Amino acid sequence: MIGVLSKENEAPIVEEFFQLFKTPWEFYAPGRDYDVLLSNQNEVLGEDFKLRVIYGSNISHFDLGRKISIQSKYRRAFVDYKGTEIPIYGNLLTFEGEGEPILKVKGGSEVAGLKIERSEKKIILLGYNLFEEIYFLLSVGQPVGNASTPTLEAHISLLRNLITDAGIPLVEIPPAPAGYDFITCLSHDIDFLGIRNHKLDQTMLGFLYRASIGSLSGVFKKKLPVNKLIKNWKAILNLPFVYAGLSKDFWHQIDKYTEIEKDTKSTFFLIPFKDQPGDNIPKHNARRRATKYDISNMDGIAKKLVEKGFEIGVHGIDAWHSLEKSRQELNQIVEFCKGQEIGVRIHWLCLNNNSYQILEEAGFTYDSTFGYNDAVGYRGGTVQVFKPLNTKNLLEIPLHIQDTALFYPRRMNLSEGKAMEWCEKLIQNAKSFGGVLTILWHDRSLAPERLWGDFYINLLEEIKGNKVWFATAGEIVSWFRRRREVTFENVEIDNNKIKLSFKYEYDRLGQTKEPFVFVRIYHPKLRKSNEQNSLLPGSGYMDIPLKGKTSYEINLNALNP
Template identity: 30%
Template sequence: MQNQDIWDLFTRKEEYSPKKLDEHQRFLFSEEDLRNASEPVVSRYLIKHGMQVEFPENKSFAVCLTHDVDDIYPPLSHSLLSSVYSLKRLDLKGSVDQLMWKLRGAGYSPYLNFSKIMDIEAKFGAKSSFYFITAEADPVRLRYDIEDIEDHLGEISDRGWEIGLHGGYYSYNSLEKIKQEKERLEAALGRKVIGFRNHYLRFKTPDSWEILADAGFGYDSTFGHRYSIGFRNGMCHPFNPYNLNTGKEIDILEIPLVIMDVALFATSKSFEEAWERTKNLIDITASLNGVITLLWHNFVFSCEFRKDWARLYEKVLHYCYGKRAWITSGEEIYRWWRDGV
């Protein structure tokens, strides 16, 4: 690739005047784009031309673990399907529990599983980011009231994991709405939040970055693929975006999303294929001293029909731990990149 091609890919020039958008007004990538996304050509170019990256304790690469908290109460469809899967395994108690938790109270929801997720990660010396919704408007249903789970927020924060904002479906292009959602989360949490990812990965280049910078966020991690996995702009490193319209760098760090559970399994024919594709991206990132960002939704860890997804997550943690990766949250990546790189 020529230097201009590298620059156009890095800035995602073609997204400024998109020819096609999907039903959620997201940029619609071509098949060629998706095939090429497995190679971080911009990061490779930068490393070749002298960029050096260091991580704490001489780790050679980093894994940024994230969880979008779309639901804290299972939709009826989830409860029914999990109950059926439990019955298939002759787990009668599990089947009943999936259906009857509401009778015991909202606090017994299987999707209030943040401690469970943190315990899994702690076994590998890892931390992660949880992105919570505070928007009231949603195309499917009211998700939850953040004030109802202040105790859970406190536990997550006290243990040293990150809480960020999962921006509402209708908020990605509205500074006013994002500010309101941020303030609501901060009021419930009792501290500032710096991390962001938008619901449904709705994002407009470069406008979303400008809005998030104006709203006071330190970093975003929306910038990835909804229908596949890989490197959206050829980067396997965090970066400050550049606005081609203003000719200026935007004052926010992007920690690009590389692998989302839903997209990975939707485009893999088996558990083994999903693992091999994931391992390949991890190995490529490690070879370039990069950062690979994973998104596993919280419901996966308490969902009978997504056990393979949870199993793959632990397999990834085990593999990356063995490769001596720095496995941590978006907030810690952001602070290290801001202060140490």
Template identity: 30%
Template sequence: MAKKIQDDGELWELFTKKEEYDPILLDKYGRFPYYLSSQRNVFEPHVSKFLIRNGLNPEYPEGRKFAVCLTHDIDFVCPGMLNTAARTVKALKRGQFAQASILPFSRINKTWSPLWNFRQIMKLEESYGAKSTFYFLTLDPGNEDFTFSIEELEGELGHISDDGWEVGLHGGHEAYNNPMEIRSKKQKLEKVLRKEVMGYRNHYLRFKTPKTWEFLADAGFSYDSTFGYHDCAGFRNGMCHPFTPYNLNTEKEIDILEIPLSIMDTTLFNQMHLDFSQAWKLTEKLIDTVESHRGVLTILWHNTYMQGEYLGFYKKILQYCAQKNAWMVSGAEIYRWWKEKY
């Protein structure tokens, strides 16, 4: 794949994200945002388009035209105190007295929490013939953003994995730039899960090109799915297909598969400030674009967004993709299929 792109200098710089190697500025989380990129038409997968014109013709199981990689980052399993109080009042106003009576105690018994919703998510996806990946934080007390111990979720992790969904690692704030942290947290999750962890996504989509890929490959990950802009949906390096990253410093491919991220809930509603109508118009366009390129569209929908209108939006995504006969699966399934075929 890389050899085909190298002859086109402009596309090669886009594919490798040369502009991210020595950036003058980064945002407060050390990320390279879309607003600093020279790439303006992020809604078109220019590199994938070139590859399709030059012979790439992906196939998917049962003759499906494209794939959708469904993912969920698990940052919280219990709402904070103010959030719990607000939810309780809202439930009372709606006459949901049983839920209102349980919510105040959800911080004591996390299984009563509305964010302990992994099985509900799985049931919803199963109704559309879909499966997904759950990326879990494995932080220690004292780490930034620590809200739960992964050991508390051992039973849930087993249920998720045994039913055919995937459990992946959600690396903490500093992991993207710390190879020892990546390796130790992978081992911690594998100890609780009792099986190998294949997939990774970093918290806050923090990522350093190309170092993070190298660290993940060295730690033994099969694939990453962090690579997308936090502040804009679309195709960060012009790809709507999985790809093997290339390191311009070593002039070698990196031994890991990237399944690039294109749509995230917080990007649509918090960063791009779209209303539901605008967000759906863009989401529909990206789905249609990936379908026309026989690509893979990766979607991140947090468990905290599986309520109200946001849940309805996720259902709309599943319904639309199911109508198009998309192959809706986990990152691990995408990895296995892609490595076997390409």
């Protein structure tokens, strides 16, 4: 059991952190027995803990009467843990004196983490406030420059390692279903629904420029193959026939997506009201945010998508800042939401400090806006579905990979080869940490002038090379809710046996609710190791799916005779 001693105002952050690092814990109570005390205060130094982990970004957080002194104080720095760089967004202290260095400031010899051993007791000093870091990640988010780092997962892995390296058994419910490496959420923001709706407007003129001069420039820069140049020029020549209704609208690609994803399924986010750019858009070209279609133009298409097992969500316009408009936008699409979850992703990924509360009060149960327009990676530093602070029920599916971020000239502007390298890194992180990999591929990205369809198919094949559960956004949110609802009733672990009991709703986690949540047990006597991720401990673990049973007793001697 972990006891947590934190500031009173940090309680919601602590609670959410331990939904992500789902292991037995409670707020510190004097007189209770804890294997591990996690604190940013010094009030209980005399009590008996196997391991005490002290996080602190201010000098007052540490008792310096241990032959240890504060060396430096940084603001926004990187620390190195076993070759992994972790960004620290708040204050960072470095130490000098007694103890074994376990964290160092990037590129130097200054020590930001110390391990002190006294008899059978261990004390870890870390020069930052963990819960301030978690708050920043889940509210503000990482700058684009650090997008490639799953920072929150690194914090979890570091803490897990500190516990298991101290020889302390650990029970955890990982953020992936039993039998799978990770989850993949495929999604599509429908912004245009056809070029036929755009005649002599900026969208049409932009297409003509990019398909002609832009394609030629891409060939000269060796970023576009000649065969795609030819396809784009053919599309230009075909455009009059599209407008005349004599040729298929090549920007209408929903049927193609359902063909590609017939075995995986995805979520389509649809615009609720056409010709509305929305309010409070802080960009000079805000008028271009308005679309020429809305859900009323897609009634039959939306029904067929739902019948085939795909999901419909709201591609919000003003839902992010107006409760009244949020309710109106939800009502436009609610008839197509057959499941318990009703989701939204805001057009242009607009969010402010009040957005989550507004979306929740309007009736949405999940959002998938928290990501980058101009990068791929981890804005929240996490692969996990999380509950935004100051909400009660709404969950956030973080966005990780967006097509336009990869390929647009004013964004990452990558070749397909380099783009795949970036995506492979995120796939490997998902394989290591579990959680969900969320992908956004826009409606017209399969078509001229983008022609990113082959890349998308290759990306899916790369993902399918792992043990992956593909699911709609709503199904993924429901699974993470089931995981969140599991509570540890009793955990007893010694050197010979393990007794576990859980509390959860059988009907929601029982035999009929695959894929199952599972529990992972780390114990020095277990000999299975994780070779994929150097941040995971090598003491070994075993996994037990929760299939309706609420108590387990494991004889460790029988496992390792």
